[in-house]
Amino acid sequence: MVSEESERLQALRQExxxxxxxxxxxxxxxxxxxxxPRGTAEGQxxxxxxxxxxxxxxxxxxxxxxEYGGIERPREEQAVIxxxxxxxxxxxxxxxxxxxxxxxxxxxGTEEQKKRWIPKIMTNEECxxxxxxxxxxxxxxxxxxxxxxRDGDEWVVNGQSVWTSSSKFADWGIVPVRTDVNAPRHRxxxxxxxxxxxxxxxxxxxxxxxxxxxxxxxxxxxVRIPHGxxxxxxxxxxxxxxxxxxxxxxxxMRIGEAAAGxxxxxxxxVDNFVELAKNTKRRDMVAxxxxxxxxxxxxxxxxxxxxxxxxxxxxxxxxKGQLTGHEQSITSTYRREKNQxxxxxxxxxxxxxxxxxxxxPRALDDGSWTYTFLRSRGNTIETGTTEINRGIIAERxxxxxxxxx
Amino acid sequence: xxxxxxxxxxxxxxxxxxxxxLANECPMSRVRELMxxxxxxxxxxxxxxxxxxxxxLVLPEEYGGAGMNxxxxxxxxxxxxxxxxxxxxxxTLLYVGMPILAFGxxxxxxxxxxxxxxxxxxxxxxxxxxxxxxxxxxxxVRADRRGDNYVINGxxxxxxxxxxxxxxxxxxxxxRTEDPEEGITLFLLxxxxxxxxxxTPLKTMDETRKLYEVTFMxxxxxxxxxxxxxxxxxxxxxxxxLHTTAALxxxxxxxxxxxxxxxxxYLKERVAFxxxxxxxxxxxxxxxxxxxxxxxxxxxxxxxxxxxxxxxPDTATSVAMAKSFCGDTCKKVVAEGIQMHGGIGFTWDHxxxxxxxxxxxxxxAFGDSIYQRELVAKALDEIHQLSGYGRWRRMPGxxxxxxxxxx
Ligand SMILES: Cc1cc2nc3c(=O)[nH]c(=O)nc-3n(C[C@H](O)[C@H](O)[C@H](O)COP(=O)(O)OP(=O)(O)OC[C@H]3O[C@@H](n4cnc5c(N)ncnc54)[C@H](O)[C@@H]3O)c2cc1C
Numbered sequence: 001m002v003s004e005e006s007e008r009l010q011a012l013r014q015e016x017x018x019x020x021x022x023x024x025x026x027x028x029x030x031x032x033x034x035x036x037p038r039g040t041a042e043g044q045x046x047x048x049x050x051x052x053x054x055x056x057x058x059x060x061x062x063x064x065x066x067e068y069g070g071i072e073r074p075r076e077e078q079a080v081i082x083x084x085x086x087x088x089x090x091x092x093x094x095x096x097x098x099x100x101x102x103x104x105x106x107x108x109g110t111e112e113q114k115k116r117w118i119p120k121i122m123t124n125e126e127c128x129x130x131x132x133x134x135x136x137x138x139x140x141x142x143x144x145x146x147x148x149x150r151d152g153d154e155w156v157v158n159g160q161s162v163w164t165s166s167s168k169f170a171d172w173g174i175v176p177v178r179t180d181v182n183a184p185r186h187r188x189x190x191x192x193x194x195x196x197x198x199x200x201x202x203x204x205x206x207x208x209x210x211x212x213x214x215x216x217x218x219x220x221x222x223v224r225i226p227h228g229x230x231x232x233x234x235x236x237x238x239x240x241x242x243x244x245x246x247x248x249x250x251x252x253m254r255i256g257e258a259a260a261g262x263x264x265x266x267x268x269x270v271d272n273f274v275e276l277a278k279n280t281k282r283r284d285m286v287a288x289x290x291x292x293x294x295x296x297x298x299x300x301x302x303x304x305x306x307x308x309x310x311x312x313x314x315x316x317x318x319x320k321g322q323l324t325g326h327e328q329s330i331t332s333t334y335r336r337e338k339n340q341x342x343x344x345x346x347x348x349x350x351x352x353x354x355x356x357x358x359x360x361p362r363a364l365d366d367g368s369w370t371y372t373f374l375r376s377r378g379n380t381i382e383t384g385t386t387e388i389n390r391g392i393i394a395e396r397x398x399x400x401x402x403x404x405x
Numbered sequence: 406x407x408x409x410x411x412x413x414x415x416x417x418x419x420x421x422x423x424x425x426x427l428a429n430e431c432p433m434s435r436v437r438e439l440m441x442x443x444x445x446x447x448x449x450x451x452x453x454x455x456x457x458x459x460x461x462l463v464l465p466e467e468y469g470g471a472g473m474n475x476x477x478x479x480x481x482x483x484x485x486x487x488x489x490x491x492x493x494x495x496x497t498l499l500y501v502g503m504p505i506l507a508f509g510x511x512x513x514x515x516x517x518x519x520x521x522x523x524x525x526x527x528x529x530x531x532x533x534x535x536x537x538x539x540x541x542x543x544x545x546v547r548a549d550r551r552g553d554n555y556v557i558n559g560x561x562x563x564x565x566x567x568x569x570x571x572x573x574x575x576x577x578x579x580x581r582t583e584d585p586e587e588g589i590t591l592f593l594l595x596x597x598x599x600x601x602x603x604x605t606p607l608k609t610m611d612e613t614r615k616l617y618e619v620t621f622m623x624x625x626x627x628x629x630x631x632x633x634x635x636x637x638x639x640x641x642x643x644x645x646x647l648h649t650t651a652a653l654x655x656x657x658x659x660x661x662x663x664x665x666x667x668x669x670x671y672l673k674e675r676v677a678f679x680x681x682x683x684x685x686x687x688x689x690x691x692x693x694x695x696x697x698x699x700x701x702x703x704x705x706x707x708x709x710x711x712x713x714x715x716x717x718p719d720t721a722t723s724v725a726m727a728k729s730f731c732g733d734t735c736k737k738v739v740a741e742g743i744q745m746h747g748g749i750g751f752t753w754d755h756x757x758x759x760x761x762x763x764x765x766x767x768x769x770a771f772g773d774s775i776y777q778r779e780l781v782a783k784a785l786d787e788i789h790q791l792s793g794y795g796r797w798r799r800m801p802g803x804x805x806x807x808x809x810x811x812x
Binding site for chain 2: 266267268270271274275278288291294295297298299301302303305306307309310312313316317320327330333334387389390391393394395397398399400401402403
């Protein structure tokens with residue numbers, strides 16, 4: 001069923017196109033464009049500004065109702081906007097995990113809590129971090145050791161998180177805490193929102209293998225959190241956290257292409273690899289003429305289209321109420337591993353050149369392939385390892401019994 | 406432009422009806438009987454298929470068909486794949502019925518199509534030769550003009566259902582030029598009244614689909630039985646290739662999904678070391694991988710079928726993508742299916758090998774996943790030329806600037 005686009009939608013398409021032309025950064029889409037450095041205050045500010053602009057134009061914020069600062073538009077309009085953004089490949093927004101808080105708040109938050117926090121997540125004026133993982137609680141998240149003790153109208157929290165992304169820039173955080181040390185697993189946690197400027201909360205950047213520090217160790221040293229910041233009931237924290245993890249596997253509220261479920265703009269979406277392969281010569285053979293690379297690049301084109309087609313299929317199923325939510329583990333596992341395999345291919349294709357990092361004058365495309373290659377190692381760990389996701393597919397989708405440890 | 410993948414009400418009905426029909430009329434015990442049978446053809450079953458409107462599913466109502474579309478057809482093929490259904494269905498409808506509708510003369514259409522719909526005509530195609538590959542250069546069987554007739558000489562291989570077929574579409578060479586795609590002509594042979602044709606069963610792996618060697622010795626065919634134009638058979642063969650390739654994707658996905666269901670059921674019931682084997686993580690994670698592969702196989706298959714139905718410009722590439730992916734995935738699914746069943750999965754009596762064989766044969770037909778990926782690579786080349794992506798790029802030390810200023 002291919003539907004002819006109505007005049008209204010065509011006009012919207014035109015509007016978005018014009019808006020993007022006028023508002024995208026100078027030189028966007030050409031080699032002349034130099035992105036602000038990743039993970040710096042400057043980059044974060046640029047990201048915030050860009051996401052606010054999109055919001056003000058009515059091009060983001062579709063995930064929540066109006067009363068919480070969302071923007072309500074018919075689905076077809078959302079699709080048009082996202083497609084147009086995907087077409088130009090819009091710049092990234094600010095580094096924030098606000099969408100995770102939205103998931104928790106929408107399901108478990110009180111009316112007051114929702115109105116207090118969600119609107120500024122929608123505009124991206126306030127940034128968030130997720131303090132879930134601890135040194136001894138990663139895949140085994142229920143093993144969280146942070147403690148919270150009630151003191152009047154406050155909870156006093158002690159402990160540490162690790163791998164906390166975007167904490168450098170965060171205004172707010174979400175954290176599950178052990179509020180009942182005697183209760184059994186899964187019933188001993190409560191879930192809080194906390195202000196990152198609270199005394200006792202500190203951030204120690206952790207350098208990762210790319211050389212950057214996207215994530216940090218975060219410490220809670222007698223951090224006082226108002227009782228009113230508890231999301232869900234006391235002891236219900238595990239279930240709130242699970243809602244967050246589901247949202248995280250779904251990829252959340254990213255802007256532009258990711259949100260559209262469209263990762264590509266041309267059929268196959270591997271034009272950049274074709275270009276690279278045509279320009280790469282190894283021992284006198286152009287990589288694009290080498291069947292080993294041709295086959296792999298073609299395979300990625302196939303996989304991109306598979307992801308695109310599956311996203312559409314799932315969207316239809318979701319509308320009919322035929323999804324369980326665990327399907328996200330399929331998409332999440334596949335996309336992340338594909339990303340990693342792609343990066344491996346590029347590394348093998350360009351050979352010694354993959355060694356040049358950003359800043360070396362010989363680095364290809366300012367070291368972006370190398371960065372992507374190194375960064376992709378984290379893809380299959382962050383948001384829950386692909387092993388954990390395979391377990392979810394096996395148990396929740398296929399109905400296999402719990403793993404024998 | 407968004408393609409919707411969900412099934413509409415009519416399609417849901419078709420699917421349910423197909424599943425019920427196949428379960429009742431051709432349970433696995435019947436599949437086994439037909440495997441044992443020399444021709445693997447049941448006239449009785451064929452008649453019933455005609456009665457429920459399958460044989461003319463995508464043929465127009467004026468010929469007695471159901472006038473449904475290609476996506477509808479894949480729903481049926483999907484269900485047939487689940488049952489490793491033995492029948493000359495693809496041979497009749499995709500190899501002959503659809504091309505006659507698309508390229509035949511009124512006389513040919515009026516003659517053959519009603520017979521296909523009513524079940525009177527079982528059809529097939531004789532195209533492949535020695536190398537078993539679907540490409541123009543391999544076609545060497547000759548058709549030479551003699552008076553008002555052509556006479557055919559030579560040997561075809563891998564001809565499905567040759568002994569049950571009433572009509573056979575034959576790809577023969579009528580001219581040799583530099584371009585192997587030029588000079589192929591398609592002839593429609595009425596096999597019921599022919600001398601000089603010998604069909605010998607081949608002993609092949611997938612016994613649910615009977616294949617033959619067919620030898621032609623001065624077999625005369627009247628000129629009016631040419632399908633399309635003289636020497637211009639290849640574009641018709643490309644049409645057959647496109648549609649059958651998509652059809653085989655549907656069949657593979659059906660077969661793959663069924664084989665996977667059987668495997669998951671077994672993982673839940675077989676006990677070893679005091680627990681069901683489905684609790685072993687080594688098997689769980691592999692099962693999860695198969696589930697992932699099947700999700701994307703189905704998505705690509707349905708997308709390709711929708712594209713065919715809509716006549717979308719990306720159709721050929723989407724079909725190649727689907728075939729490549731479905732082939733790779735389903736081959737893995739059936740291999741893992743056997744492995745996860747242990748010894749029993751290796752026996753003749755267990756059905757898993759039927760799925761294994763069907764999938765491998767389907768993957769090979771019209772080019773396997775590697776071949777299809779090369780087709781995709783060629784398409785990417787074209788896209789790249791059109792997109793004008795190229796920009797001047799220099800990779801000191803490792804690469805020269807090969808495609809300077811390329812657009
Ligand atoms: C780039 C990046 C960003 C991150 N950002 C955040 C963030 O913002 N907030 C946050 O809270 N956390 C974050 N994390 C942490 C991430 O969620 C954890 O690293 C992840 O869940 C794995 O936990 P772990 O590191 O403790 O590894 P472990 O759980 O110790 O796992 C080690 C290995 O064992 C495997 N394993 C563990 N259990 C099982 C099992 N049951 N079956 C099979 N295999 C198993 C794992 O798959 C893995 O291969 C981030 C991580 C990365 C890499």
